Amino acid sequence: xxxxxxxxxxxxxxxxxxxxxxxxxxxxxxxxxxxxxxxxxxxxxxxxxxxxxxxxxxxxxxxxxxxxxxxxxxxxxxxxxxxxxxxxxxxxxxxxxxxxxxxxxxxxxxxxxxxxxxxxxxxxxxxxxxxxxxxxxxxxxxxxxxxxxxxxxxxxxxxxxxxxxxxxxxxxxxxxxxxxxxxxxxxxxxxxxxxxxxxxxxxxxxxxxxxxxxxxxxxxxxxxxxxxxxxxxxxxxxxxxxxxxxxxxxxxxxxxxxxxxxxxxxxxxxxxxxx
Amino acid sequence: xxxxxxxxxxxxxxxxxxxxxxxxxxxxxxxxxxxxxxxxxxxxxxxxxxxxxxxxxxxxxxxxxxxxxxxxxxxxxxxxxxxxxxxxxxxxxxxxxxxxxxxxxxxxxxxxxxxxxxxxxxxxxxxxxxxxxxxxxxxxxxxxxxxxxxxxxxxxxxxxxxxxxxxxxxxxxxxxxxxxxxxxxxxxxxxxxxxxxxxxxxxxxxxxxxxxxxxxxxxxxxxxxxxxxxxxxxxxxxxxxxxxxxxxxxxxxxxxxxxxxxxxxxxxxxxxxxx
Numbered sequence: 001x002x003x004x005x006x007x008x009x010x011x012x013x014x015x016x017x018x019x020x021x022x023x024x025x026x027x028x029x030x031x032x033x034x035x036x037x038x039x040x041x042x043x044x045x046x047x048x049x050x051x052x053x054x055x056x057x058x059x060x061x062x063x064x065x066x067x068x069x070x071x072x073x074x075x076x077x078x079x080x081x082x083x084x085x086x087x088x089x090x091x092x093x094x095x096x097x098x099x100x101x102x103x104x105x106x107x108x109x110x111x112x113x114x115x116x117x118x119x120x121x122x123x124x125x126x127x128x129x130x131x132x133x134x135x136x137x138x139x140x141x142x143x144x145x146x147x148x149x150x151x152x153x154x155x156x157x158x159x160x161x162x163x164x165x166x167x168x169x170x171x172x173x174x175x176x177x178x179x180x181x182x183x184x185x186x187x188x189x190x191x192x193x194x195x196x197x198x199x200x201x202x203x204x205x206x207x208x209x210x211x212x213x214x215x216x217x218x219x220x221x222x223x224x225x226x227x228x229x230x231x232x233x234x235x236x237x238x239x240x241x242x243x244x245x246x247x248x249x250x251x252x253x254x255x256x257x258x259x260x261x262x263x264x265x266x267x268x269x270x271x272x273x274x275x
Numbered sequence: 276x277x278x279x280x281x282x283x284x285x286x287x288x289x290x291x292x293x294x295x296x297x298x299x300x301x302x303x304x305x306x307x308x309x310x311x312x313x314x315x316x317x318x319x320x321x322x323x324x325x326x327x328x329x330x331x332x333x334x335x336x337x338x339x340x341x342x343x344x345x346x347x348x349x350x351x352x353x354x355x356x357x358x359x360x361x362x363x364x365x366x367x368x369x370x371x372x373x374x375x376x377x378x379x380x381x382x383x384x385x386x387x388x389x390x391x392x393x394x395x396x397x398x399x400x401x402x403x404x405x406x407x408x409x410x411x412x413x414x415x416x417x418x419x420x421x422x423x424x425x426x427x428x429x430x431x432x433x434x435x436x437x438x439x440x441x442x443x444x445x446x447x448x449x450x451x452x453x454x455x456x457x458x459x460x461x462x463x464x465x466x467x468x469x470x471x472x473x474x475x476x477x478x479x480x481x482x483x484x485x486x487x488x489x490x491x492x493x494x495x496x497x498x499x500x501x502x503x504x505x506x507x508x509x510x511x512x513x514x515x516x517x518x519x520x521x522x523x524x525x526x527x528x529x530x531x532x533x534x535x536x537x538x539x540x541x542x543x544x545x546x547x548x549x550x
Contacts, residue, residue, distance in 0.1 A: 125392045
């Protein structure tokens with residue numbers, strides 16, 4: 001059993017981004033934040049730190065919680081601002097504002113976390129677009145681990161707009177046969193235990209146990225769930241699955257660091273393609 | 276075994292559209308055509324006739340084959356033209372121009388056949404959008420036949436941008452567990468014979484035989500393939516599958532008429548939502 005750690009891959013992607021960024025003025029990433037959520041603050045801090053290490057200028061655009069129009073107006077303004085190369089919109093958003101609706105106000109060429117429906121549609125249509133960094137990170141980890149995707153049976157648990165659906169599009173592009181399961185799936189273990197590649201992105205702590213995994217499968221855990229004791233655990237019961245799978249990503253230290261690195265590489269790419 | 280014919284459903288949808296259209300000025304549908312393909316000419320004729328029966332004004336916008344820029348410029352102009360409510364772009368397009376690229380030039384609010392990547396992304400993100408009429412027609416046929424979708428296992432054969440992928444998004448929205456198969460799928464019969472709902476949209480004559488179908492499954496045939504003798508046949512070998520399935524759509528007379536009706540209803544809806 002291989003533990004598919006993300007740190008080395010993430011370091012490689014960050015180095016690639018830093019090299020790309022080195023030639024010109026620092027790429028500028030703006031993050032729109034309308035929440036006091038501590039998990040968001042922690043994530044923002046880690047992005048800011050990683051951005052600095054790669055040579056990206058990070059701007060936090062803080063807005064009052066509860067003011068949806070202010071969020072949309074700020075996204076519009078940043079989309080027009082020639083000094084800004086890349087935009088991310090942090091969640092949770094104020095009540096009544098979905099990330100997809102907010103994403104409509106992010107210019108696709110600056111949409112480095114694939115929040116815009118236009119980005120998602122372009123991805124699905126095989127047109128150039130930024131994928132959500134988490135979905136892209138899953139694919140990068142699979143490529144990095146040497147997992148064959150063409151003709152493989154991939155099962156995704158979770159149909160979210162930020163992970164499940166764009167990941168389905170990415171895996172189809174790589175010629176996998178793709179199944180998307182979710183809370184209404186009747187026989188979840190029956191579906192997942194057919195998977196050569198199993199991606200858990202349901203947001204449900206330890207949903208996936210040994211009975212869900214085909215012997216030899218590659219298991220990617222996108223979940224980040226906080227337990228009552230404050231511990232962060234994935235959607236996969238890694239200890240149980242290790243005996244069955246050929247490879248599993250840990251949580252933390254698997255998909256997470258790769259996601260941040262992919263996001264930064266997207267920022268540098270966005271800056272490089274600005275006229 | 277039920278033969279799921281589309282004509283009655285199509286008539287109902289057209290009547291709905293005609294009623295909606297009756298109040299105001301005729302909705303205007305513009306079709307951009309840059310091909311002399313006889314199948315396209317036939318389809319255009321049938322749309323024009325059906326449009327007239329519903330009270331829609333149909334405008335054919337013919338362009339020389341081989342001039343991609345002219346196609347894109349015309350789509351841009353029609354998107355801006357307040358006299359035009361709805362736009363479709365006929366295929367085949369000139370070499371080097373994909374429908375997705377052309378679709379980028381159709382305003383989403385006029386994109387009644389869901390050709391724009393923005394429409395596809397909005398569909399995937401659960402935002403208001405027109406789905407490609409064929410994908411929507413499949414869902415209408417399933418609803419009309421009383422097929423339960425929630426928790427059902429749906430298998431789609433074909434991953435095209437115009438049918439397979441948007442249909443996957445529509446069926447996920449209806450709570451089905453969705454698998455997308457394609458030419459690289461290793462064990463096609465193994466995948467399809469697990470399906471409660473099987474949709475064939477591969478563009479391969481009689482690809483699906485009795486060995487591909489689970490007893491009692493509902494089979495929807497999106498294929499329209501011309502045989503050497505000029506006959507139109509679907510992706511499903513209907514005669515063989517009838518003995519196994521609980522319901523099958525015929526070709527012609529199944530998905531096709533519903534697709535045209537859905538398209539016309541979309542035109543009327545687009546006109547009704549124009550300010």
